Amino acid sequence: MRYTLHVNGRRHNVDVDSDTPLLWVLRDTINLKGTKFGCGIGLCGACTVHLDGAPARACLTAISDVGNKAVTTIEGIGATPIGARLQKAWLDIDVVQCGYCQPGQIMSAAALLANGKTPSDGEIDAVMNGNICRCGTYNRIRIAIKQAAQSDFGTAPNKRKGA
Amino acid sequence: MQDMHLSRTSSAADARPGGASRRDFLKVSAAAGGGLLLSFELPSIANAATGAHATLNAYVRIAPDNTVTITAKNPEIGQGVMTMLPMLIAEELDVDWKQVRIEQALADHRVYGRQVAGGSMATPLEWDPMRQAGAVARAMLVNAAARRWKVKAEDCVTAHGEVTHTASGRKLTYGALAAAAAKLPVPDLGSVKLKDPKDYTIIGHSVPGYESPKLVKGEPLFGIDMVVPGMLYGVFTKCPVFGGSVVRANLDVIRKLPGVRHAFVVEGGSDLAGLMPGVAIVADSWWQAAKAQRQLEVKWDEGATREQSSEGFARQAAALGAKAPAHSLRHDGDAAAALKGAAHVVEASYHYPFLAHAPLEPMNCTAHARGGKVEIWAPTQNPEPGRALVARTLGIDERNVTIHFRRSGGGFGRRLMNDYMVEAAWLSEIARAPVKLVWNRTDDIQHDFYRPAGWHFLKGGLDASGKLIAWQQHFVSFGRNGQIAPSAGMESTIFPAGRVANLSMGYSLIPFGVPTGPLRAPGSNALAFVFQSFLDELAHAAGKDPLAFQIDLLGKDEVLPGRGPGFNTARARGVLEKVREVSGWGGRRLPSRAGAGVAFYYSHLGYFAEVVEVAVAADGQVKVNKVWAVGDIGSQVINPTAADNMVHGAILDGLAEALNQKITIENGHVVESNFDTFSPLLLKQAPPIEVHFIKSNHSPTGLGEPPLPPAIPALCNAIFAATGKRIRTLPIDPAMLKA
Ligand code: FES
Numbered sequence: 001m002r003y004t005l006h007v008n009g010r011r012h013n014v015d016v017d018s019d020t021p022l023l024w025v026l027r028d029t030i031n032l033k034g035t036k037f038g039c040g041i042g043l044c045g046a047c048t049v050h051l052d053g054a055p056a057r058a059c060l061t062a063i064s065d066v067g068n069k070a071v072t073t074i075e076g077i078g079a080t081p082i083g084a085r086l087q088k089a090w091l092d093i094d095v096v097q098c099g100y101c102q103p104g105q106i107m108s109a110a111a112l113l114a115n116g117k118t119p120s121d122g123e124i125d126a127v128m129n130g131n132i133c134r135c136g137t138y139n140r141i142r143i144a145i146k147q148a149a150q151s152d153f154g155t156a157p158n159k160r161k162g163a
Numbered sequence: 164m165q166d167m168h169l170s171r172t173s174s175a176a177d178a179r180p181g182g183a184s185r186r187d188f189l190k191v192s193a194a195a196g197g198g199l200l201l202s203f204e205l206p207s208i209a210n211a212a213t214g215a216h217a218t219l220n221a222y223v224r225i226a227p228d229n230t231v232t233i234t235a236k237n238p239e240i241g242q243g244v245m246t247m248l249p250m251l252i253a254e255e256l257d258v259d260w261k262q263v264r265i266e267q268a269l270a271d272h273r274v275y276g277r278q279v280a281g282g283s284m285a286t287p288l289e290w291d292p293m294r295q296a297g298a299v300a301r302a303m304l305v306n307a308a309a310r311r312w313k314v315k316a317e318d319c320v321t322a323h324g325e326v327t328h329t330a331s332g333r334k335l336t337y338g339a340l341a342a343a344a345a346k347l348p349v350p351d352l353g354s355v356k357l358k359d360p361k362d363y364t365i366i367g368h369s370v371p372g373y374e375s376p377k378l379v380k381g382e383p384l385f386g387i388d389m390v391v392p393g394m395l396y397g398v399f400t401k402c403p404v405f406g407g408s409v410v411r412a413n414l415d416v417i418r419k420l421p422g423v424r425h426a427f428v429v430e431g432g433s434d435l436a437g438l439m440p441g442v443a444i445v446a447d448s449w450w451q452a453a454k455a456q457r458q459l460e461v462k463w464d465e466g467a468t469r470e471q472s473s474e475g476f477a478r479q480a481a482a483l484g485a486k487a488p489a490h491s492l493r494h495d496g497d498a499a500a501a502l503k504g505a506a507h508v509v510e511a512s513y514h515y516p517f518l519a520h521a522p523l524e525p526m527n528c529t530a531h532a533r534g535g536k537v538e539i540w541a542p543t544q545n546p547e548p549g550r551a552l553v554a555r556t557l558g559i560d561e562r563n564v565t566i567h568f569r570r571s572g573g574g575f576g577r578r579l580m581n582d583y584m585v586e587a588a589w590l591s592e593i594a595r596a597p598v599k600l601v602w603n604r605t606d607d608i609q610h611d612f613y614r615p616a617g618w619h620f621l622k623g624g625l626d627a628s629g630k631l632i633a634w635q636q637h638f639v640s641f642g643r644n645g646q647i648a649p650s651a652g653m654e655s656t657i658f659p660a661g662r663v664a665n666l667s668m669g670y671s672l673i674p675f676g677v678p679t680g681p682l683r684a685p686g687s688n689a690l691a692f693v694f695q696s697f698l699d700e701l702a703h704a705a706g707k708d709p710l711a712f713q714i715d716l717l718g719k720d721e722v723l724p725g726r727g728p729g730f731n732t733a734r735a736r737g738v739l740e741k742v743r744e745v746s747g748w749g750g751r752r753l754p755s756r757a758g759a760g761v762a763f764y765y766s767h768l769g770y771f772a773e774v775v776e777v778a779v780a781a782d783g784q785v786k787v788n789k790v791w792a793v794g795d796i797g798s799q800v801i802n803p804t805a806a807d808n809m810v811h812g813a814i815l816d817g818l819a820e821a822l823n824q825k826i827t828i829e830n831g832h833v834v835e836s837n838f839d840t841f842s843p844l845l846l847k848q849a850p851p852i853e854v855h856f857i858k859s860n861h862s863p864t865g866l867g868e869p870p871l872p873p874a875i876p877a878l879c880n881a882i883f884a885a886t887g888k889r890i891r892t893l894p895i896d897p898a899m900l901k902a
């Protein structure tokens with residue numbers, strides 16, 4: 001089947017089976033490898049993307065269900081102010097260990113911060129709990145999200161744990 | 164880099180421990196593009212753990228624009244080694260970190276020596292050689308400047324990638340000197356002076372992960388992201404019962420499915436770590452291959468282990484535990500007699516389950532076999548055994564196997580094995596095309612090399628004063644043909660051995676057919692739970708504070724036999740005393756059903772003591788409120804930000820094992836299949852963690868593993884403090900903790 005996808009502001013025409021998960025269309029057809037495969041059944045969040053700004057698990061989203069929705073992936077999120085702030089915070093806090101979960105973490109965090117407010121600890125826990133980090137970078141993820149949410153972030157000097 | 168000439172130390176025997184004592188080979192040649200290219204041949208320091216020696220090479224390239232390219236020799240799996248080892252070279256080279264570019268080496272032990280991500284060994288093995296590598300390069304650049312200025316080398320200093328003649332103030336960048344330096348004789352490795360640690364500008368300063376700017380943008384660095392032109396995608400289905408073989412499969416049906424190019428039976432062998440029997444499907448896309456896999460019907464010959472089960476193993480363990488150990492490990496004094504005469508005897512049996520690794524990136528590998536050669540792109544922790552396995556299985560020479568490292572989305576020991584590598588090579592060979600093999604999560608969890616389960620039957624005796632006078636331990640583990648299975652052994656030197664006058668340890672083996680292997684802090688991740696929990700039981704039975712009880716038992720400062728240089732009781736006491744201080748041990752009033760526990764462990768040459776504070780809800784759910792960790796890994800914490808991150812990760816890994824994880828064998832196969840039944844720690848479960856280091860006067864050692872083992876018993880001991888219930892079986896069962 002032929003589908004037209006809008007990914008990170010670009011149009012892609014693809015020809016794949018209708019049940020193909022968006023994850024594999026992104027990774028193997030469009031060659032955007034940032035969206036990761038971890039579990040394939042909605043348990044780990046490594047495949048998180050945005051559909052019209054709302055977070056979605058790409059492994060559970062069939063290509064036929066994407067329709068006209070704008071798809072944003074980790075490769076495109078840096079073009080949004082929130083995405084750019086999160087990526088900067090991730091680097092300032094030196095969150096990454098292996099890095100495999102981090103695209104999904106940043107995409108979930110970007111959806112969490114979309115309303116412009118600084119999330120409470122409880123809100124962070126509730127929204128981010130579906131994103132597994134096998135390496136255990138959770139405490140730095142929490143710090144980085146809070147840093148990115150602060151309005152003066154980007155001008156204030158950064159402090160890295162262990163520095 | 165094709166103009167490089169490598170010389171090798173002639174044999175392992177002439178590479179002496181200590182590093183710099185012999186004339187080393189170091190070749191310099193002009194780099195393509197006109198710069199300095201150094202290839203170092205350095206004898207490695209003694210491998211303290213095994214006594215084995217390995218040769219080492221590192222490459223430094225300096226371009227005219229003063230950028231310095233350093234080759235990272237070891238595979239990166241999230242432990243930060245790709246950043247850390249180049250830091251050592253850059254420090255002694257005396258450059259600014261912002262000048263440094265890092266390139267990942269090819270897998271080639273003939274050039275680079277040991278290239279393994281395992282055993283927390285990179286730091287202890289590379290600490291001296293990498294710094295020497297930088298120092299030699301610096302000396303050559305200084306000599307080049309001194310010649311040009313016709314001054315003495317001693318009158319020149321370096322900083323920020325520049326040489327300065329102190330008296331005249333003249334300066335030249337390394338980039339400007341590199342070509343001339345490349346033509347100079349190489350100074351003797353032993354003659355170059357290493358920096359005084361107080362002058363360090365890179366070591367001991369936080370350097371963020373080198374690849375992180377790419378990773379947060381989703382750039383394709385991992386094994387699973389590999390693309391080779393003309394590549395097909397593979398899945399491989401093995402018998403759910405380990406070692407089972409294929410009788411028949413509906414290949415005709417599979418071959419007709421959309422996108423499927425090849426479907427074939429792989430006869431395989433009987434080596435659980437090699438190419439096993441199974442059915443391969445190779446398709447135009449991974450999704451098509453995976454979809455076809457769902458329609459695959461295979462009649463398996465399940466083989467000899469189809470009856471084995473966790474329950475059956477437990478029954479056998481109980482029967483064996485009731486008897487004397489079949490094999491003896493250690494006897495000090497007379498434990499049986501001392502137990503008879505003891506004022507208190509504590510008896511307990513401990514059990515921990517099989518565990519999977521489940522790194523977030525599932526097993527995968529890309530291979531291209533053609534013309535008797537194979538090129539491989541692998542997220543592996545241990546390429547050389549993979550190379551040998553591929554060569555053996557395909558019947559080609561090892562020299563015809565090229566292995567490129569890809570970043571690993573976690574390793575934890577799983578990628579020390581290379582089963583996925585040989586599968587990818589085989590699929591490519593048969594499909595006559597490059598193939599990317601990607602396992603799904605169920606393949607990954609059900610075909611692992613598991614942390615072996617184990618049972619410990621313990622008796623401890625205290626005298627009337629509460630002193631530990633007797634320790635008797637029967638460890639029931641797994642083996643094949645009388646040999647202990649991989650990662651299923653126990654050392655006889657684990658504390659309190661050596662500090663109990665009457666001690667006996669022995670083991671018995673259950674024969675089995677489950678593949679096992681190292682999981683982060685192998686051995687220790689299970690044994691710390693047993694030893695440090697039972698010591699806590701004994702402390703309580705003695706009516707003593709558990710932390711003070713352990714310090715008392717450590718006794719006078721000395722080095723007891725143990726891993727590497729041995730078990731240093733002073734360092735163990737040091738971390739315990741420090742964690743007492745930073746955690747405010749015993750000084751806080753905690754609400755009911757809250758409590759704190761402590762444990763320490765010596766593993767992988769590092770000492771860690773940890774305090775865990777928990778609250779146990781009325782329904783038995785355990786919430787970890789906070790963890791304090793104190794480590795002693797020697798005189799330097801090379802990269803503090805990465806170290807702190809690694810300690811967090813190891814502790815959370817330990818908590819996951821204690822709270823969440825179990826692999827169950829039933830009818831010969833693994834029951835768990837994905838993260839719903841085998842869960843890493845979730846964010847909600849992750850407590851705040853405070854990390855402290857003691858800088859001791861010992862050479863720096865590794866950090867990937869030693870923080871993990873004490874986390875588990877510290878948690879279980881905290882649960883006892885909170886509820887009076889002793890956790891003797893993992894994972895923790897909330898049902899037994901109900902109010
Ligand atoms: S791969 Fe989609 S949630 Fe895990």
Ligand code: FES
Binds near residue numbers: 100136572
């Ligand atoms: S950084 Fe490795 S899984 Fe999160």
